[in-house]
Amino acid sequence: MDRTIIHCDMNGFFASVELLARPDLKSVPMAVSGNPESRHGIILAKNELAKKYGVVTAETIWSAKKKCPGLQLVRPHHDKYKKYSRMINDIYFRFTDMVEPFSIDESWLDVTGSLKLFGSGVQIADQIRETVKQELGLTLSAGVSYNKIFAKMGSEYKKPDATTVIDRTNFKELLWPMDISDMFFVGSATADKLKRMGILTIGDLASSHREVLQGLLGKQGGLLHDYANGLDDSPVASSYDKRQIKSVGNGITFKRNLISSEDVQTALKALSDTVSSRLRADHLKAAGIKLDIKDPYFKTISRQKQLDSATNITDEIYAAAYSLLLASWKLGNPIRLLTVTGINLTDENESEQLSLFAKDVQSREKNTNLDKTMDAIRGKFGGQAITFGGILKNDLGIGHLDKEEEQEKK
Template identity: 80%
Template sequence: MDRTIIHCDMNGFYASVELLERPDLKNVPMAVSGSPDNRHGIILAKNELAKRCGVVTAETIWSAKKKCPQLQLVRPHHDKYKKYSQLINQIYDRFTDMVEPFSIDESWLDVTGSLQLFGSGTAIADQIRTTVKEELGLTLSAGVSYNKIFAKMGSEYKKPDATTLISRDNYKELLWPMDVSDMFFVGTATADKLRRSGIATIGDLATANLSVLQGLLGKQGGLLYDYANGLDESPVAYAYEKQKIKSVGNGTTFRRNLESAADIQTALKALSDTVSSRLRAYGMKAGGVKVDIKDPYFKTISRQRQLESATNITEEIYTAAYSLLKASWQLGKPIRLLTVTGINLTDEDEAEQLSLFARNVQDRQKSSDLDKAMDTIRSKFGGQAITYGGILKNDLGIHWIEENEEEE
């Protein structure tokens, strides 16, 4: 028997949450954006009126304003988005315990075992849409199918506030005429490569020679062939199954370009502070550190290294990040954006063998104690209650960086 899977995707999530408290903006084009003052000048979300004006997510504020001069901008409030994401997923839990969040505003639900209680997959999706609208004042689009890929594509098929069923009987009719770029997991570069090979639609992808696809795209070619043909058996995780965190990172665009060593040290210390704090909150340690650097011309490089000992200590993550940057970037060359990421994560209490070259155990303990003391103060008085002296009164727009506002 086929599974019944629903993919729920909130409509303009950030913008919709903001409109709950700003009904005065409901009938005008509006968007949630980063701060133009700090050069976080991209659109994070938009309402339907802004969408009709051609405003798209991740474009610059300047470009959006050019398309839509009357566009009203609202600063993001990530704490509210997290709160509503939790409330939404609690509604999903009423229909099944097999809920797998895909992002803050998207989740897959396997409702195969709930059909006798609530009706067909389409009926359940409609009940969920109605419940979310009545209880939270938000709308979502849902895709219903026999696998996760088609359910995801179904939620994109018709928006806003709609349910689309993609079945074994209709998927060729609905999906195959679509542009190949609309296939889930097909990015811009892959779509261009496929088009140059004469594969312009999802139907072309589904009926292409498999060996040709694999020669063109490697393993990905075989996966995309399967997905276009509805061959996907990947499971939906249980709601209470611990999600394995693969990395913890944070990045920001600065108020001005970083040019001096002092600028870079200030930025990396602030980013390392938030990454290490989040690692400790998750009970994790990083076995490696990755640094992404973007210049004013949007050229990006990424470098990473394995650490001698897994850590969630700010000083050690900062030292590794700064060492990476110095080895791969010419000091004095301007930097627009930096991201620091802890990778190769392990549980905090997992036993480890310290390297002979690792920092003195007493020194590590002192640093760890300092970090935990700062965590305690921040939990009581807020993220900006305490920070490192070198970060104070900088002109880079850096304080306690709680959210990743990295440009796409």
């Protein structure tokens, strides 16, 4: 028996929440944007009127204004978005306890066990849309399918405020003619690789040889082939399941470009400090480090490496991140944004192979004690109470950030 899965995706979430307090902007093109003065000058969300002008998420304010000179900009209020996200998910829980948030404005729901109570998947999706609209004044689009991938693509298929069913009888008709870039999990780089091979549509992907795709893209190639053919049995997580943290990262867009080695070291030290403190707070260690680098022209590269020993020590995370940068970036070339992420996480109490050299063990203990001392001071006096000397009084707009002070990335 097939499952019934719904994917709910809020329509222009940030913009819609802002319009609740600013109804005067409902009749004009508007967008939520970062602060241009701190170089967070991109569009975070837009309303339908701005969308008609071609304004898209993640483009620069300058570009959006060029398309739509009358575009009204509103600064984001992330605490408000979190509040509404919780209220929206509370509504989902009225229909099922199998709710898996995918981001602040998207969630999967497995309603298989709720069909006798609330009707078909389409009826439940429509009830949810109407309830959110009546109680919160917001709209969402829903996809209904027998797997998570097609449910997600269904919520994207028709917007705003719509329900789309993608099932075994119609997925080839609806999805296969679509451009390969519309396939879930296919980013721009992957789409370019596939198109160079003549794979232009989702149907082309589905009919390609799985082994060829694996040779081109590794494991991801096989998964994408399966997804295009409707083969996905990944479960929707129950609300009672313990959420497994898969990575811990922090990224900053700097007030000015990083140029010198001192700039880079200051930035990486601050980012590594935040990542390590968050790992310790969650009692985790990272067995790998990933580094993302974005230049002023928004070109991004991503590099990662495995560590000899899993760690949540600031100096070790910093050393790994800095070595990645030196191996993949020419110092002196400007950097707009850096992100450091701990990956391949393990419980901090898991046993591991330690160095046989006593001085290495002593160095680790010394650095661990230093980090824990800083954690204790920050816990008592706040995240900015203590930091590393090289980070003080920098003009890059960085320092140690508490969880609540970090800007959410989506």
